[in-house]
Amino acid sequence: MKKITIGDVAKHANVSKSTVSQYLNKRYEYMSERTRERVAASIEELDYRPNIVARSLKQKSTFTIGVIVANILHSFSTQIIRAIENKFHEQGFHIIVCNADDEPDKEKDYIEMLMAKQVDGIIIFPTGGNVSLYEQMKKSAFPIVFMDRTIEDIAIETVVLDNDRAAQLAIDQFVENGYRKIAIVTTSIIRNISPRLERIQGYKNALERHQIQVNPAYIKTAEPDMLYQSLEELFVSEEPPQAILAANDIVLMEVLKYIKKHDMKIPEDIAVIGIDEVPFASFYTPSLTTISQPTIEMAHLAVKLLTNQINKEETGKPSVYRLQPTLIQRGSC
Amino acid sequence: MKKITIGDVAKHANVSKSTVSQYLNKRYEYMSERTRERVAASIEELDYRPNIVARSLKQKSTFTIGVIVANILHSFSTQIIRAIENKFHEQGFHIIVCNADDEPDKEKDYIEMLMAKQVDGIIIFPTGGNVSLYEQMKKSAFPIVFMDRTIEDIAIETVVLDNDRAAQLAIDQFVENGYRKIAIVTTSIIRNISPRLERIQGYKNALERHQIQVNPAYIKTAEPDMLYQSLEELFVSEEPPQAILAANDIVLMEVLKYIKKHDMKIPEDIAVIGIDEVPFASFYTPSLTTISQPTIEMAHLAVKLLTNQINKEETGKPSVYRLQPTLIQRGSC
DNA sequence: CTGTTAGCGCCTTCAG
DNA sequence: CTGAAGGCGCTAACAG
Numbered sequence: 001m002k003k004i005t006i007g008d009v010a011k012h013a014n015v016s017k018s019t020v021s022q023y024l025n026k027r028y029e030y031m032s033e034r035t036r037e038r039v040a041a042s043i044e045e046l047d048y049r050p051n052i053v054a055r056s057l058k059q060k061s062t063f064t065i066g067v068i069v070a071n072i073l074h075s076f077s078t079q080i081i082r083a084i085e086n087k088f089h090e091q092g093f094h095i096i097v098c099n100a101d102d103e104p105d106k107e108k109d110y111i112e113m114l115m116a117k118q119v120d121g122i123i124i125f126p127t128g129g130n131v132s133l134y135e136q137m138k139k140s141a142f143p144i145v146f147m148d149r150t151i152e153d154i155a156i157e158t159v160v161l162d163n164d165r166a167a168q169l170a171i172d173q174f175v176e177n178g179y180r181k182i183a184i185v186t187t188s189i190i191r192n193i194s195p196r197l198e199r200i201q202g203y204k205n206a207l208e209r210h211q212i213q214v215n216p217a218y219i220k221t222a223e224p225d226m227l228y229q230s231l232e233e234l235f236v237s238e239e240p241p242q243a244i245l246a247a248n249d250i251v252l253m254e255v256l257k258y259i260k261k262h263d264m265k266i267p268e269d270i271a272v273i274g275i276d277e278v279p280f281a282s283f284y285t286p287s288l289t290t291i292s293q294p295t296i297e298m299a300h301l302a303v304k305l306l307t308n309q310i311n312k313e314e315t316g317k318p319s320v321y322r323l324q325p326t327l328i329q330r331g332s333c
Numbered sequence: 334m335k336k337i338t339i340g341d342v343a344k345h346a347n348v349s350k351s352t353v354s355q356y357l358n359k360r361y362e363y364m365s366e367r368t369r370e371r372v373a374a375s376i377e378e379l380d381y382r383p384n385i386v387a388r389s390l391k392q393k394s395t396f397t398i399g400v401i402v403a404n405i406l407h408s409f410s411t412q413i414i415r416a417i418e419n420k421f422h423e424q425g426f427h428i429i430v431c432n433a434d435d436e437p438d439k440e441k442d443y444i445e446m447l448m449a450k451q452v453d454g455i456i457i458f459p460t461g462g463n464v465s466l467y468e469q470m471k472k473s474a475f476p477i478v479f480m481d482r483t484i485e486d487i488a489i490e491t492v493v494l495d496n497d498r499a500a501q502l503a504i505d506q507f508v509e510n511g512y513r514k515i516a517i518v519t520t521s522i523i524r525n526i527s528p529r530l531e532r533i534q535g536y537k538n539a540l541e542r543h544q545i546q547v548n549p550a551y552i553k554t555a556e557p558d559m560l561y562q563s564l565e566e567l568f569v570s571e572e573p574p575q576a577i578l579a580a581n582d583i584v585l586m587e588v589l590k591y592i593k594k595h596d597m598k599i600p601e602d603i604a605v606i607g608i609d610e611v612p613f614a615s616f617y618t619p620s621l622t623t624i625s626q627p628t629i630e631m632a633h634l635a636v637k638l639l640t641n642q643i644n645k646e647e648t649g650k651p652s653v654y655r656l657q658p659t660l661i662q663r664g665s666c
Numbered sequence: 667c668t669g670t671t672a673g674c675g676c677c678t679t680c681a682g
Numbered sequence: 683c684t685g686a687a688g689g690c691g692c693t694a695a696c697a698g
Binding site for chain 4: 336338339340350351353354355357358383384385386387388389390391392
Binding site: 003050051054062064072078085112115253259282283284 | 383384385397428429450451469586590593611616620
């Protein structure tokens with residue numbers, strides 16, 4: 001099964017390779033009607049398929065985009081990926097998805113691999129552990145946009161949620177419903193991941209605004225497998241909270257597990273709000289109040305920004321885009 | 334920002350391009366210690382990155398695999414993709430994921446695109462709508478393995494669940510718990526998608542085995558957005574079922590929505606078992622009994638089969654691999 | 667041990 | 683309108 005090439009088609013159609021190439025690129029002005037038909041027929045007959053690798057080598061564009069997510073286990077990542085893929089597919093681009101697993105080393109490998117593969121651009125949920133690499137990419141004008149997390153002091157276009165506001169929306173909702181002992185729990189902040197920090201800050205800001213004293217014991221951060229223990233600490237304390245803000249979907253699920261295990265009632269024993277929409281929110285019992293991210297918009301914006309960079313369309317706009325979350329009121333608060 | 338190439342490195346290090354190439358391919362026997370160091374230094378200094386596209390053109394291998402899922406909305410797809418990605422990543426392969434959205438035309442486009450991109454192989458959840466294309470690929474010895482669905486009369490290696498057994502496990506569980514009026518609901522079978530057919534068949538087989546009459550009204554199939562209506566028909570009938578087998582995760586969620594909306598109690602009013610494990614199964618109230626697919630094993634097997642094909646290792650083994658499901662007993666039945 | 671030489675398959679001037 | 687020629691960046695003989 002020898003691969004058939006443009007040369008074979010040319011021979012078969014009795015024209016030169018360049019004519020076939022013209023045909024492939026739809027430059028029909030450059031050939032007679034008859035030639036065109038002959039070429040078309042030969043392509044059909046030989047079942048010829050152009051080799052995109054060869055074309056890419058020549059044209060310096062692979063029509064492929066890399067997407068590196070920090071952690072694919074978040075439903076947010078999955079949703080964003082889906083939306084990005086849809087959008088790029090419309091434009092004839094493929095995407096390669098990589099999961100850095102929150103490990104800067106993996107992230108570095110992926111970035112280098114993707115660049116070696118000559119992808120036309122990268123959308124990345126940065127771990128934050130490769131600042132000098134980011135800078136280098138930026139300097140070499142490689143198209144890149146950050147998603148979900150901001151990295152300080154780097155002028156790279158970034159699309160994130162207004163995390164402060166997300167937390168405040170949740171706290172407002174709690175306070176409106178009469179809760180004052182409110183905890184927030186989130187996954188580990190040892191690497192200063194911006195959305196987590198910002199959500200905690202938003203939590204504090206909101207409490208202050210409502211003149212509620214911030215109780216440090218009500219702020220819990222831990223790796224996913226330590227979350228159960230953190231919750232235990234929260235609830236066996238002298239003054240357990242009456243409400244919990246789960247700062248992302250993974251935390252939310254851990255919270256729900258804990259609550260079920262200890263036979264507590266939502267919202268009577270404990271009210272909960274989760275940031276990130278989860279597929280079961282609407283039919284869980286009780287239904288779950290959540291703060292949802294505008295994933296589609298975020299994805300589309302990121303795609304747009306990246307596309308502009310690829311096409312070298314200059315934009316004088318600001319570099320960090322914060323999109324607005326929405327409170328979806330349901331039954332858990 | 335000119336791209337720097339192997340030639341630049343060669344010049345900088347005062348050696349020939351081929352020596353640099355040798356170095357890149359770790360054939361250090363072919364050069365002196367000093368040369369090696371010089372090359373290494375130059376690469377470092379120039380921040381050189383090999384161009385994989387050029388290499389691929391020469392070597393006829395892109396170290397990239399295409400994965401086309403029929404419908405990415407199924408959690409099963411996501412799980413499989415994750416496992417496939419992990420496995421291939423170990424071997425230095427990238428994967429490109431495509432979502433055919435259950436549309437044969439999209440599937441066709443993707444297959445052609447991936448082949449044009451010279452991927453080394455494809456794993457595909459076939460829609461079933463492109464038989465002649467499948468055959469053609471098979472004939473040209475292009476590495477390919479099917480997943481999740483069987484296609485008749487095509488000798489392509491296929492990894493699927495033992496769907497008959499999956500349904501039987503569920504029915505056995507229902508019957509053991511005293512249920513006899515058991516319904517099955519699944520997504521549309523107009524395109525003869527094998528797992529759906531097989532699950533229905535397994536359902537029938539099990540009922541027969543238990544000497545329960547098969548009631549056609551208890552077998553419902555519909556597109557996702559028509560599922561609600563199908564459930565309505567099921568429950569407003571003269572003799573509503575006491576138990577429902579949800580044949581996949583999407584159906585399960587619709588069932589749970591319906592049940593919640595109508596304030597029914599699980600399992601008192603209606604028992605339910607779902608095929609496919611869902612993330613909230615363990616902490617839903619009640620916890621959900623499910624039939625889980627061995628996703629990791631399935632993915633690894635598919636990867637292995639594909640890898641063998643890529644390496645042209647002949648296997649005389651059978652062509653359809655049916656892996657075993659597991660019943661996870663919880664509280665919904 | 668190192669350099670020279672041909673391509674891989676395609677695209678793109680540039681003559682004819 | 684069509685064809686010849688060169689080159690994208692890298693690899694792989696094959697000489698030296």
